[in-house]
Amino acid sequence: xxVSYTNLIxxxxxxxxxxxxxxxxxxxxxxxxxxxxxxxxxTLMTGLAFTLVIALMTGMLAFVNGMFRLTEQSGQPGxxxxxxxxxxxxxxxxxxxxxxxxxxxxxxxxxDEASNLPLASxxxxxxxxxxxxxxxxxxxxxxxxxxxxxxxPEMSARVHGLTLLSGNWFxxxxxxxxxxxxxxxxxxxVGEGIAREFGRDRTKEVLAxxxxxxxxxxxxxxxxxxxxxxxVGVIKSTGSVFDSEIWAKRARIGKSFGEENYSxxxxxxxxxxxxxxxxxxxxxxxxxxxxxxxxxxxxxESLAQTNKQFLGATIIITAILSIGGVFGVMNTMFAAVSQxxxxxxxxxxxGFSRLEVLYTxxxxxxxxxxxxxxxxxxxxxxxxxTKATSVVSGGQGSSKNVVLELLVSGDTISIxxxxxxxxxxxxxxxxxxxAMRLRPLESLR
Amino acid sequence: xxxxxxxxxxxxxxxxxxxxxSLGTIALVLVVTxxxxxxxxxxxxxxxxxxxxxxIITEKWQLPSQMPLAYSASLRDGAAKEEGDIxxxxxxxxxxxxxxMDPARRDPKLRMFAFALQxxxxxxxxxxxxxxxxxxxxxxxxxxxxMKRNRATIIMGEDILKQIDRRVGDKIMLYGVNxxxxxxxxxxxxxxTTARYAKSxxxxxxxxxxxxxxxxxxxxxxxHPLADKTLNLVWLKVENPEAYAKVAEQIETSSDYRTPPVxxxxxxxxxxxxxxxxxxxxxxxxxxxxxxxxxxxxxxxxNAISISVRERRMELAVMKVLGFRPYQIVILVVGESxxxxxxxxxxxxxxxxxxxxxxxxxxxxxxxxxxxxxxxLAAWWWGPAVGGAAAILGxxxxxxxxxxxxxxxxxxxxx
Numbered sequence: 001x002x003v004s005y006t007n008l009i010x011x012x013x014x015x016x017x018x019x020x021x022x023x024x025x026x027x028x029x030x031x032x033x034x035x036x037x038x039x040x041x042x043t044l045m046t047g048l049a050f051t052l053v054i055a056l057m058t059g060m061l062a063f064v065n066g067m068f069r070l071t072e073q074s075g076q077p078g079x080x081x082x083x084x085x086x087x088x089x090x091x092x093x094x095x096x097x098x099x100x101x102x103x104x105x106x107x108x109x110x111x112d113e114a115s116n117l118p119l120a121s122x123x124x125x126x127x128x129x130x131x132x133x134x135x136x137x138x139x140x141x142x143x144x145x146x147x148x149x150x151x152x153p154e155m156s157a158r159v160h161g162l163t164l165l166s167g168n169w170f171x172x173x174x175x176x177x178x179x180x181x182x183x184x185x186x187x188x189x190v191g192e193g194i195a196r197e198f199g200r201d202r203t204k205e206v207l208a209x210x211x212x213x214x215x216x217x218x219x220x221x222x223x224x225x226x227x228x229x230x231x232v233g234v235i236k237s238t239g240s241v242f243d244s245e246i247w248a249k250r251a252r253i254g255k256s257f258g259e260e261n262y263s264x265x266x267x268x269x270x271x272x273x274x275x276x277x278x279x280x281x282x283x284x285x286x287x288x289x290x291x292x293x294x295x296x297x298x299x300x301e302s303l304a305q306t307n308k309q310f311l312g313a314t315i316i317i318t319a320i321l322s323i324g325g326v327f328g329v330m331n332t333m334f335a336a337v338s339q340x341x342x343x344x345x346x347x348x349x350x351g352f353s354r355l356e357v358l359y360t361x362x363x364x365x366x367x368x369x370x371x372x373x374x375x376x377x378x379x380x381x382x383x384x385x386t387k388a389t390s391v392v393s394g395g396q397g398s399s400k401n402v403v404l405e406l407l408v409s410g411d412t413i414s415i416x417x418x419x420x421x422x423x424x425x426x427x428x429x430x431x432x433x434x435a436m437r438l439r440p441l442e443s444l445r
Numbered sequence: 446x447x448x449x450x451x452x453x454x455x456x457x458x459x460x461x462x463x464x465x466x467s468l469g470t471i472a473l474v475l476v477v478t479x480x481x482x483x484x485x486x487x488x489x490x491x492x493x494x495x496x497x498x499x500x501i502i503t504e505k506w507q508l509p510s511q512m513p514l515a516y517s518a519s520l521r522d523g524a525a526k527e528e529g530d531i532x533x534x535x536x537x538x539x540x541x542x543x544x545x546m547d548p549a550r551r552d553p554k555l556r557m558f559a560f561a562l563q564x565x566x567x568x569x570x571x572x573x574x575x576x577x578x579x580x581x582x583x584x585x586x587x588x589x590x591x592m593k594r595n596r597a598t599i600i601m602g603e604d605i606l607k608q609i610d611r612r613v614g615d616k617i618m619l620y621g622v623n624x625x626x627x628x629x630x631x632x633x634x635x636x637x638t639t640a641r642y643a644k645s646x647x648x649x650x651x652x653x654x655x656x657x658x659x660x661x662x663x664x665x666x667x668x669h670p671l672a673d674k675t676l677n678l679v680w681l682k683v684e685n686p687e688a689y690a691k692v693a694e695q696i697e698t699s700s701d702y703r704t705p706p707v708x709x710x711x712x713x714x715x716x717x718x719x720x721x722x723x724x725x726x727x728x729x730x731x732x733x734x735x736x737x738x739x740x741x742x743x744x745x746x747x748n749a750i751s752i753s754v755r756e757r758r759m760e761l762a763v764m765k766v767l768g769f770r771p772y773q774i775v776i777l778v779v780g781e782s783x784x785x786x787x788x789x790x791x792x793x794x795x796x797x798x799x800x801x802x803x804x805x806x807x808x809x810x811x812x813x814x815x816x817x818x819x820x821x822l823a824a825w826w827w828g829p830a831v832g833g834a835a836a837i838l839g840x841x842x843x844x845x846x847x848x849x850x851x852x853x854x855x856x857x858x859x860x
Contacts, residue, residue, distance in 0.1 A: 045748040052741045056734065063729075086550060086625035088543075091509065094670055127508040129708075129718070140718040144508060225506040257507050258705055290625075310726075313810060317476055321738065324472035328745040331465045335752040388725040401722035 003410035011414045014421035018366050025359035027352055032364045035336065043368065046332045050372025050423065051379065053321045054416045058380020058408060060314040061415065063388060065407040067307040071392055074240035075297035076161050077272040078110075080279050082265045085290035089394065090125040095262040099289040106286065108278040109267045112155075119268035121156035124149035124254045124261065127400075130224055134201050144401050145194065146241075147224070149250030149259070153189065157235075159268050162242055165192060167218035167233030174249020176230055185221060185230035186252045193243035193403030195234055196387060198222050227256045237405075241300070241392065244402040266296065302394040322423050329427025333365050337435045344435055345443035358436040365428020366421060373420020377413045384408040448773075452780040459753070463785065466749040470789035470835070471796075473742040474828050478794045479801075479808060480735045481827055482820045484727065487812075491717040498689045499572070500533075501715045502679040502696060505706040509541070511674030514654065516702060520679040523692040524699040531691045533681035537566035540650055541677050544619030544629065546609060556622060557605050559646035561653040564592035567600070570680055572712075573641045581638055588635025596652040599631040603806070604643040604816070606636055624671055626664065627656045640807030640817035680712075723812060739835055746839030750782050754843040761847050762855035771848035778847045782840035783833055790832020794824045 083093035150156040153169040170187035195215040282293035393399035503510035521536040540561035621627035693709040807817030
């Protein structure tokens with residue numbers, strides 16, 4: 001679990017402040033601990049407020065992290081995506097058969113060492129309405145799913161860096177015979193995420209006899225449009241958009257949806273620099289057909305608009321919740337100062353300086369914040385690894401429904417602790433200043 | 446009345462604590478108001494209506510829906526052919542035109558999206574615009590009239606106008622993004638002032654279709670690649686659920702719509718299906734974020750009231766000596782808390798309503814095809830209700846402690 005310097009340094013400064021207050025303050029820490037435990041109800045309530053705010057923030061950041069990881073991991077650094085001119089997304093692209101053949105012959109595209117075939121994935125991307133066979137009560141009767149029709153699944157998987165978790169890639173024909181007298185089924189390979197999503201549609205009876213209770217698996221089938229698709233393989237999750245896709249033979253599935261042309265060709269180059277050169281070549285110098293080239297990483301980065309939007313919302317919500325929390329801490333600390341004005345007077349008479357009084361109250365507030373914040377991070381960590389549905393989009397009409405994994409990173413935890421410390425500092429500073437300014441004799445009266 | 450006065454005096458007694466609790470409440474009610482506003486808007490959109498139902502006709506299996514323009518005329522009439530078939534009371538078609546002011550179509554700030562439709566339908570069929578009143582309505586009618594007189598016109602959302610730094614009256618050239626090779630010049634004749642359309646534009650569909658018609662003459666006789674799939678959506682308005690069911694049957698059983706097949710559904714269903722991808726986010730907002738803000742709020746209030754009760758043990762004992770009954774002390778403590786919660790809640794949600802709607806023009810949180818969300822009028826009661834509920838929850842335990850103060854114990858300590 002790594003933490004970036006931009007988050008680690010402020011956190012270390014915050015922690016150092018706590019340690020410094022312990023070292024510099026001459027008032028024994030035991031005094032603060034006893035005060036917190038004597039007023040345990042107030043301590044608990046204030047600590048819980050911190051816990052809630054930080055746990056919420058951790059959960060929301062885990063979701064946003066999951067979305068960013070999804071868009072970052074979907075693009076291979078050496079891949080270039082080729083679409084028709086003007087297309088901002090593969091859903092709107094339309095490439096001719098002849099164009100595709102020519103594209104693969106251009107320089108800069110890697111070739112397979114054994115077969116000398118270009119490392120290129122010919123694809124027809126289709127966004128479909130799927131009728132949900134057994135929708136949960138109150139849920140819509142259809143969902144939007146992404147289908148990728150490919151010619152050579154092994155080559156396409158190699159270009160996209162995908163492997164199978166179970167089963168096999170679909171056959172050259174792309175169909176298997178249905179049950180006796182029934183129609184042929186189109187073979188499909190599904191991402192682990194979408195297989196899990198489809199798995200929820202099963203009735204209790206089907207689920208009872210299912211070999212995989214969590215998701216659909218090899219041998220299961222599902223309805224897509226007017227076709228029934230048989231699952232022959234499940235793609236191993238890579239935390240990318242491909243986890244939420246259905247792959248099938250392009251010639252079969254394209255025909256079913258009236259999309260017989262290619263939408264995209266993805267080609268593999270030697271690396272990120274070469275990918276940029278190949279992209280420039282197709283955008284500026286290639287004359288055989290009008291194309292729009294993107295590096296794959298650039299394309300998926302463009303789909304991060306929703307991620308940024310959710311990150312913005314998370315920051316705003318956390319900020320407002322934190323402000324509410326700060327007022328709560330201030331209340332507690334002001335009450336602590338007012339209840340312990342006599343203690344302050346005694347401390348001052350015993351020779352403790354004004355600054356030491358400030359330190360002791362500030363330390364109390366920071367310890368409370370750190371305790372609540374740590375607990376919040378622990379609760380927040382419970383969402384790590386859980387799956388959630390979302391949509392990634394690029395704002396130009398391009399969007400993909402995805403299943404993602406929530407990710408609590410080292411940065412998330414360090415931000416959580418930092419926010420808690422900041423809340424403690426802001427909430428404790430003014431009451432501590434008030435305590436510092438109390439006059440010993442007046443406070444003892 | 447005396448009780449109210451006492452509550453008011455008690456609340457004023459420690460202004461610092463009152464202010465801090467109040468500010469905390471304001472912040473947390475703000476979160477609840479924002480979350481509920483978004484959820485309420487989406488719930489309204491996905492709840493089926495009983496009258497003036499809007500139905501959407503789209504391609505059955507594929508997204509984006511792309512139907513031939515030839516479907517338009519009969520679909521707008523609900524595919525009514527036979528005697529006894531039901532005709533919709535109103536209709537509208539949508540074609541999506543994405544354009545850029547940048548000839549190279551690379552600068553994202555110069556890109557925009559427009560509904561190509563029948564201009565007069567802006568006044569009767571567009572959700573939100575059809576309900577405009579007063580000056581806003583008059584301005585829209587004026588813009589629509591200009592649009593009807595001159596096809597080469599556009600009405601743009603205010604955010605888009607700001608983004609491209611243009612004003613009503615200016616002329617712009619849009620280079621087709623999805624309709625590659627279709628470049629259209631427009632005069633801006635009006636603006637959408639409602640938050641929902643702040644990032645959208647509207648053009649006359651006939652202008653786009655005329656450009657598609659002349660495309661072959663400049664491209665060696667070849668039709669535009671999208672010429673046969675330019676119709677994206679058809680909207681119908683029908684009187685009631687029975688009329689909708691009949692019209693949907695007319696359309697879905699008609700042999701005229703086979704390649705591609707079409708589906709007819711009420712707009713609420715279509716929107717619900719589109720929003721299904723955001724299911725877990727909405728679930729989190731409804732069941733985690735909102736309740737957590739409420740619990741935090743209760744904790745803050747409970748803390749403040751507990752402190753206040755602890756500090757006033759002596760006073761509460763004296764009240765008991767003076768003849769106050771335990772239930773009266775409970776009312777006093779809960780009343781103080783309620784006063785704070787309801788008052789701050791009202792201040793928060795009322796303030797949010799005014800600031801977000803009047804200054805920011807809605808919550809800028811684009812989800813699906815909803816670019817902004819207004820704070821609903823109902824927020825005026827959400828705030829006091831949320832603040833009040835949290836106040837009651839937060840004050841139960843302190844009030845219980847207050848009413849159980851034992852006079853003998855308190856005075857024994859004093860002695």
